[in-house]
Amino acid sequence: MLDGFRKRLRGGSGPDAVVRVDNLPDRIMEALLESDVGFDVAAELVSDTMKALGKVSKVTVAQYEQALRTSIKSVIDSGNEQPDLLKPGxxxxxxxxxxxxxxxxxxxxxxxxxxxxESGKRVxxxxxxxxxxxxIEQIAKHGENLGINVIRQPKGSDPSAVAFDAIAHAKARNADYVLIDTAGRMQTNRNLLEEMKKIRRVASPDFTILVLDSVTGQDAIEQAGTFLSEVSLDGIIMTKxxxxxxxxxxxxxxxxxxKPVLFxxxxxxxxDFMPFDADWYLDRILPKNEAESDQV
Ligand SMILES: Nc1nc2c(ncn2[C@@H]2O[C@H](COP(=O)(O)OP(=O)(O)OP(=O)(O)O)[C@@H](O)[C@H]2O)c(=O)[nH]1
Ligand SMILES: [Mg+2]
Known part of the structure; x- marks a missing residue:
């Protein structure tokens, strides 16, 4: 999982191979772009990394990987403030x-x-x-598997009415969370976008999560932009x-x-699901220990 990143960055060299610094910006930029990092943030990462390496003519692969790892961490930290969903208030x-x-x-x-x-909450x-x-059958089956109440109406019913019912049910049962599943929609699908706004008016959600497929890469950002222009988002789940x-x-x-990546x-x-952790992610794309232990 995610291990292509370092392979592209190294291009076959080992961690203690020595490389010339003047070749590095191109090499890092190319690896970042091929790894699905957008152009602007890739350029920012390259410039940060070069600054951190300072005025030297040669570095080891492990050294520039560490510098890049630190730059990536600061980009992630700058936009990733995590709400505590287990204490929603x-x-x-x-x-x-x-x-x-x-x-x-x-x-x-x-x-x-x-x-x-599993955290003792009612859903x-x-x-x-x-x-x-x-x-409806798909989510109902999950509910059955997990012992969770799924509020449903027949196919074709008003999604807002289902959400409304679920909230009333949750209030009556003193449940902690209502999770509202919705139909997948395309940016171009006007009716479904209108329907989404109606669900928001009727259910007035406390929190809105955008689910993005990590494999779709840069398209995911375009998708998110469309949703953002229609409704506000509070966080993201990256799947796959x-x-x-x-x-x-x-x-x-x-x-x-x-916006924070929550899970x-x-x-x-x-x-196969976990709260997003920057170090977990960095350990997959640019593992720290090996790079550190191999430093010369
Ligand atoms: N490998 C992998 N597959 C996943 C992951 N999350 C979801 N899937 C699969 O992706 C497919 C689509 O998942 P759904 O949850 O039905 O997606 P959806 O967004 O609800 O789809 P629509 O309701 O049609 O819009 C299913 O086969 C899931 O098992 C993941 O993290 N990894
Ligand atoms: Mg679905």
Whole structure:
């Protein structure tokens, strides 16, 4: 997972290979772009890294990897302030999920619901994707597997009404969270975008999460931009990190959107999910220990 990043950066050299500093900016830039880091943030990372290396003519691969790792960490830290979703300060805390088709919204809702339940919380899910065939059954099945109440109405019902019902149910049962599943929509899909705004008016969510598929790379940022122009977002879940060989998309997403990545999906099973941790991520794209121990 994500290991292509360092391979591209090294281009076959070992950690203690010595390289000329004047070749480095191009080499790092190219590796970043190939790893799905957007142009602007890649340029910023290159310039930061070169500044950190200082006025020397040669460095080892391990040294510039460490400098780059530090630069990436500061980009991530600058846009990634984490809310404490386990202490939301309101009950029920209503979370709306958005994203285009197939990014992993429904799966992520099930995973997050499980995460909350394991932390001793009570969860209600609103099956507000009343649009796609099989969507209600899909989320209902997750509810069954996890022992979580899924509030549903027949296919074609008003998604806002389902969300409204789920919130009423959560209030009556003193539940901690309502998670609202929604239909996947394209940026160009006007009706569904209008419907999304209606859900927001009716359910007035306390928190809105955009689900992005890490494999879609730079497109993900464009998608996010469209959603951002329609509604405000509070955080992001990046899915399918396990199938992402390029690895740099998350850097671009945080830098472009200035919204925290809350969780990452790392597989199809419920447990393939975890709160996003910058060090976990950095350890995958540019592992620290080996680089450190190999420094000359
Ligand atoms: N490998 C992998 N697959 C994932 C991950 N998250 C979701 N998937 C898979 O992606 C596919 C789509 O997931 P869904 O949760 O149905 O996506 P969705 O966004 O709800 O899709 P629509 O409702 O059609 O818009 C399913 O096959 C999931 O198992 C992940 O982190 N890793
Ligand atoms: Mg879905």
């Amino acid at each position: 309101k009950k029920p805390f209503v979370i709306l999920f958005l994203g285009i088709n197939g990014t992993g919204k429904t799966t992520s809702i099930a995973k997050l619901a499980r995460f909350f339940v 209600v899910i609103a099956a507000s994707d009343t649009f796609r065939a099989g969507a 990190m396990d199938t992402d060989a390029r690895g740099g998309g998350i850097i671009s997403v945080i830098s472009a959107l200035k 990452v999906g790392t597989g199809q099973a419920y447990e």
